[in-house]
Amino acid sequence: MARSVLALPIGIEQLAAVIRQMHAADRQRLLALAPELRQDALQLPPHTSDQERAAVERLRAGGLQALQGQRLSPDEPFLEGLTLGAYLALPNAERARLWAAWTEVDLDHIEEKDVRQRGAHLRHAYGCHV
Secondary structure, eight states, X not given: OOOOOOOOSSOHHHHHHHHHHSOHHHHHHHHHHOHHXXXXXXXXXXXXXXXXXXXXXXXXXXXXXXXXXXXXOTTSBOSXXXXXXXXXXXXXXXXXHHHHHHHTSOGGGSOOOOOHXXXXXXXXXXXXXX
């Protein structure tokens, strides 16, 4: 029996964003409607803490390379009036609460800041010409 494929006018990233915003009951209903999602998820290899540490270290090394070895100052503005140092001094639970709140923000309503001057060295480091 042939399966029909429904073409959606959205990207997979947009679909993932919608799923993340669903209530738990709706996600459970989605899994009931598409049980192959659960099966596919169970077949994914688990991430180990060694893999996570290696990924974080690659990200950290890439960031330092892009910043030409210059670490960000603790006085560097971060988010919501916090400096980087103030954010890093927060307990993990408070950081998690802030990130949870920040992921709920509608990106269309965020005040844009001009970071062209501060980002020029990053563009240069990555060879981007904008």
